[in-house]
Amino acid sequence: MQTENRFFDDFVKFMNGAAGTMAGVGREAGESVREHAKGLIGGLDFVSREEFEVVKAMAAAARDENDALKARIEALEAAAKPARAPKPAAPAI
Template sequence: MQTENRLFDDLAKILNGAAGTIAGMGREAESAARERAREWIGGLDFVSRDEFEAVKAMAAAARDENDALKARVDALEAKLAGGTAPAA
């Protein structure tokens, strides 16, 4: 009876060791895949969020300036044409 228990104990140790090894391999594979993805994405021409927000703000400012200049041009054209300037 003692030998059967020892056999089961040894078998349990082997299975626990194998499970630990498999889990470690899984973690290592996941880490390697993440690193490869970072390398691949890093090689592409993505912009950071800060750069995107800065360009977006500059575009909004340029759009506002363009609208103001268009209103001035329209007023000047109206003045040259002899009409009255539109209310801005």
């Protein structure tokens, strides 16, 4: 036997509305936190992975060029040094 009780119907409608409202508030809060975090992180000096890889490759190329120049300088210095001539003997008195 089913009885009609408006109180329970109204209460269920109220709870459904409150649950929907709370879900909306949760979504809004999540979006707000996400946007705030993006703002904080966006203000920092982070680089993308692609930029990092480019700089890393440039540093490796500069290091190789530096090593080649160092070897060239050492070779030029070695060629510029005069061969050591024997010192003349001191005159006997």
